[in-house]
Amino acid sequence: MKVFRTVDAMQQHARSVARTGRTHALVPTMGALHDGHLALVREALDHADHVTVSIFVNPTQFAPDEDYESYPRTLDADREQLDALGVDAVFAPSVDEMYPHHADDTLAGPLAWVTVDRLNETLCGRYRDGHFRGVTTVVTKLFNACRPDVAVFGEKDAQQLVILRRMTDELLFDIDIVGVPIVRAPDGLARSSRNAYLSEDERAQATVLSDAVSAARARIEAGEQRAEAVVGAMQQALRSAPDARVQYAEVVDAHTLRPVDTLHPGQDVLAAVAVFFGDTRLIDNAFVTVPAA
Numbered sequence: 001m002k003v004f005r006t007v008d009a010m011q012q013h014a015r016s017v018a019r020t021g022r023t024h025a026l027v028p029t030m031g032a033l034h035d036g037h038l039a040l041v042r043e044a045l046d047h048a049d050h051v052t053v054s055i056f057v058n059p060t061q062f063a064p065d066e067d068y069e070s071y072p073r074t075l076d077a078d079r080e081q082l083d084a085l086g087v088d089a090v091f092a093p094s095v096d097e098m099y100p101h102h103a104d105d106t107l108a109g110p111l112a113w114v115t116v117d118r119l120n121e122t123l124c125g126r127y128r129d130g131h132f133r134g135v136t137t138v139v140t141k142l143f144n145a146c147r148p149d150v151a152v153f154g155e156k157d158a159q160q161l162v163i164l165r166r167m168t169d170e171l172l173f174d175i176d177i178v179g180v181p182i183v184r185a186p187d188g189l190a191r192s193s194r195n196a197y198l199s200e201d202e203r204a205q206a207t208v209l210s211d212a213v214s215a216a217r218a219r220i221e222a223g224e225q226r227a228e229a230v231v232g233a234m235q236q237a238l239r240s241a242p243d244a245r246v247q248y249a250e251v252v253d254a255h256t257l258r259p260v261d262t263l264h265p266g267q268d269v270l271a272a273v274a275v276f277f278g279d280t281r282l283i284d285n286a287f288v289t290v291p292a293a
């Protein structure tokens with residue numbers, strides 16, 4: 001497995017992959033790999049002849065009060081896991097490589113940003129100022145550095161996936177976006193690098209997130225069409241964790257990400273929650289198609 005640290009070296013490699021006629025899949029990650037990431041990698045291996053995994057903790061998607069500094073960085077262990085899976089290349093650039101103007105005082109840092117409007121205003125976007133601008137900007141840079149034909153993302157970050165699909169479509173990137181269902185621990189908790197921050201007690205309580213989205217799915221599939229009742233079922237599940245601080249529990253249209261009052265037969269909706277345990281913020285969701293009446 002090759003490891004590239006610079007954009008130049010990665011681009012040269014991508015060109016050589018393309019020259020040999022092989023298809024190239026990219027799995028963008030921030031490292032601290034867990035089973036959820038490995039599922040993305042397996043999907044990528046199924047989709048393309050050559051797989052690159054990028055590992056970059058992207059500073060621009062963290063707000064000043066978030067966990068950029070403490071975010072787990074486990075590059076050696078990550079490399080071993082990827083090598084064992086048969087990944088061809090790892091792209092692990094520095095901040096200087098990805099943001100060449102980040103320390104530029106003349107015009108105060110980077111000037112070029114990629115933004116997807118409106119879809120970034122609801123759910124996590126309402127609470128994480130600038131987060132999705134950081135994600136869309138870095139993913140654009142990763143696309144330019146790695147030049148993939150396919151890029152694979154997890155459905156756990158559902159809003160991110162919807163935004164990245166729209167960005168790829170509107171900006172005419174010639175890249176297929178593949179979404180992979182959430183990977184869960186046996187008790188239902190969605191795999192996340194941030195689960196490592198939870199105390200034993202918080203970890204035990206954190207199953208309420210998956211209980212909440214399962215309750216939402218069950219209510220919708222049983223014919224409930226009042227979003228208020230679906231949200232009520234999620235809130236009831238979340239109340240059983242005494243230390244959970246709920247940031248949001250919502251049902252939105254899966255394409256526009258706008259809140260819905262009444263669910264319509266055939267509509268694709270997203271039931272989503274964000275919950276704090278102490279300083280640790282966890283999210284979970286379910287994409288559901290409303291059944292015919």
Ligand code: PAF
Pocket residue numbers: 028029030056058061135138139157160
């Ligand atoms: O989902 C993530 O891990 C990140 O948001 C991503 C897509 C790698 C961009 O930094």
